[in-house]
Amino acid sequence: MASTNLLSNTRVVRASYADKSKVTTAQFRVETHQNIDLNSVKPGEIILRNLYLSLDPYVRFSLDETGGDTPASLRRLNDPFYGLGISEVVASGSSQYPVGSLLSVNTGYEKYTHLSGVDDSNNEHGIRVLPAHARDESKGVPLSNYISALGMPGLTAFAGLKVLGVQTGKTIFLGSAAGGVGQLVGQLAKKQGLTVIGSAGTDEKVCYLVEKQHFDAAFNYKAEDTRTALARLAPQGVDYYYDTVGGEILDTMLDVISEKGKILSVGMISQENGKEAYPIRNLKLIARKGVSLLGFIYWHHLEYFVNGELDSTVRPLLERKEINYREEVFDGIENAPEHFVNMLEGKYAGKVVIKIADL
Known part of the structure; x- marks a missing residue:
C-alpha cells in the first residue's frame, strides 16, 4: 500500500x-x-x-x-x-x-x-x-x-577565552568583532575584567559594539588601518588577539602585540570566498617576542556542551540582559x-x- x-x-x-x-x-x-x-x-x-x-x-x-x-x-x-x-x-x-x-x-x-x-x-x-x-x-x-550564543559560536567564544588564559587587567583585541563569535568574546572578556577593543567594517557596527555591547573602544578597519587604530586606542599595548580574520591583520598583530602576548587563531575569513592567501611575513617575531600562537577548533571543547557549563554561564547573562547578543x-x-x-x-x-x- x-x-x-x-x-x-x-x-x-x-x-x-x-x-x-x-x-x-x-x-x-x-x-x-x-x-x-x-x-x-x-x-x-x-x-x-x-x-x-x-x-x-x-x-x-x-x-x-x-x-x-x-x-x-x-x-x-x-x-x-x-x-x-x-x-x-x-x-x-x-x-x-x-x-x-x-x-x-x-x-x-x-x-x-x-x-x-x-x-x-x-x-x-x-x-x-x-x-x-x-x-x-x-x-x-x-x-x-x-x-x-548558546551554540557553536558561543562555545567558540567561551572556550577560546579559556584557552587564551586571559587575566584581569589585560587588553584583548578582536578582529571581526561584530560577528557571531566576536561580539560574545568581547562581552565575556569585559565580564572577566579585560579592556576590550574591536574592529568592524561599518561605522554602525562600531557604534553598536561600544554603545550596546560595552566594548571599551572599536574602530572601522575600512577607514583606519589596524596599526594606527591600536596605537591610538591601546597605547598600553595589546596582550591578546582573538583572530577570526587572518591574513594581513594577523601579520600586523604579530608585530603589534606585546612581548609574551597570545594569539588565538580561530578562523581566517579574510582568506575565504575566492581570496588569494596572504603571505605572512612576521612569523620570525613569534620567537623574537615570545608570542604564543594557539590554534582553536570548537569540537576539541565539546565538554562545555556536555557538562552544561556554557549554558549555565551564558544563558543567565542573556536572561538578565547583561549580554546583548x-x-x-x-x-x-x-x-x-x-x-x-x-x-x-x-x-x-x-x-x-x-x-x-x-x-
Missing part, C-alpha cells in the same frame, strides 16, 4: 562549484519534492523538521570541488547544502532521539532532513540534545540562540542562498540565522 504520509520538502542544493571564485547565488538551486515519508524510518534513523539554520563562513569550503578538510560526501553536486540547525524529531527509529526531541544538529538546507546512523558512537551528525528549558522563550532567550534572523529556507552570499560579503551585523518554521 502506498504511504499516505509523504511531506513536501523544499531544499537548497549545490548546483555548481565556486572553487577559487567568489560565491554567488548561481552556486545554489532551490527545489521542492514530495519525498519525506514519516513511515520510512528504519532503526538508527530519524526524520527532522528543521526550525532554524545557522549560516556560517566555514561551509563555503563545501563549494570547492576538491581540497580542504570537507569530506567529498559533503561536496557533491545536487545534494542539499548543509549547516548547523535546530530541529525537532518528527519520526524516529532511535531510542536516543524519540519523537519530540529538540536537537542541535548538522542538517541540510531544507525543511526536513532524513538522517541515518544516528546511534553510532562517532556522532558524525554532531547531534546535541537541547535542554528542556531551550523551549522556554519567556525569559527573553530565543530558541535561535542555541545555534548562536545580536542576531539577524531571516524567514524562509528558499532565501538562504541570498543571505549566505550576503553573509560572506560582510553585509550583516551579528549572527545570521534562517528561520524555517515555528516550534
Whole structure:
C-alpha cells in the first residue's frame, strides 16, 4: 500500500562549484519534492523538521570541488547544502532521539532532513540534545540562540577565552568583532575584567559594539588601518588577539602585540570566498617576542556542551540582559542562498540565522 504520509520538502542544493571564485547565488538551486515519508524510518534513523539554520563562513569550503578538510560526501553536486540547525524529531527509529526531541544538529538546507546512523558512537551528525528549558522563550532567550550564543559560536567564544588564559587587567583585541563569535568574546572578556577593543567594517557596527555591547573602544578597519587604530586606542599595548580574520591583520598583530602576548587563531575569513592567501611575513617575531600562537577548533571543547557549563554561564547573562547578543534572523529556507552570499560579503551585523518554521 502506498504511504499516505509523504511531506513536501523544499531544499537548497549545490548546483555548481565556486572553487577559487567568489560565491554567488548561481552556486545554489532551490527545489521542492514530495519525498519525506514519516513511515520510512528504519532503526538508527530519524526524520527532522528543521526550525532554524545557522549560516556560517566555514561551509563555503563545501563549494570547492576538491581540497580542504570537507569530506567529498559533503561536496557533491545536487545534494542539499548543509549547516548547523535546530530541529525537532518528527519520526524516529532511535531510542536516543524519540519523537519530540529538540536537537542541535548538522542538517541540510531544507525543511526536513532524513538522517541515518544516528546511534553510532562517532556522532558524525554532531547531534546535541537541547535542554528542556531551550523551549522556554519567556525569559527573553530565543530558541535561535542555541545555534548562536548558546551554540557553536558561543562555545567558540567561551572556550577560546579559556584557552587564551586571559587575566584581569589585560587588553584583548578582536578582529571581526561584530560577528557571531566576536561580539560574545568581547562581552565575556569585559565580564572577566579585560579592556576590550574591536574592529568592524561599518561605522554602525562600531557604534553598536561600544554603545550596546560595552566594548571599551572599536574602530572601522575600512577607514583606519589596524596599526594606527591600536596605537591610538591601546597605547598600553595589546596582550591578546582573538583572530577570526587572518591574513594581513594577523601579520600586523604579530608585530603589534606585546612581548609574551597570545594569539588565538580561530578562523581566517579574510582568506575565504575566492581570496588569494596572504603571505605572512612576521612569523620570525613569534620567537623574537615570545608570542604564543594557539590554534582553536570548537569540537576539541565539546565538554562545555556536555557538562552544561556554557549554558549555565551564558544563558543567565542573556536572561538578565547583561549580554546583548545580536542576531539577524531571516524567514524562509528558499532565501538562504541570498543571505549566505550576503553573509560572506560582510553585509550583516551579528549572527545570521534562517528561520524555517515555528516550534
